[in-house]
Amino acid sequence: MASIFQRMFKVGQSQAHSAMDKFEDPIKMTEQGIRD
Incomplete structure (x- = not known):
């Protein structure tokens, strides 16, 4: 039972x-875009 x-x-x-x-x-992508 526990295994289930x-x-x-x-x-x-x-x-x-x-x-x-x-x-x-997407958050990482937007952060990278802001840095660039």
């Missing part, structure tokens, strides 16, 4: 990380 929750948690974590990457990329 662990797996779901890991999947949720990886999805959250990929979502954060998608949000961070």
Whole structure:
């Protein structure tokens, strides 16, 4: 039973990380554009 929750948690974590990457990329790009 616990392994199911662990797996779901890991999947949720990886999805959250990929979502954060998608949000961070445009921010980094705009920061670089401002610097240049």
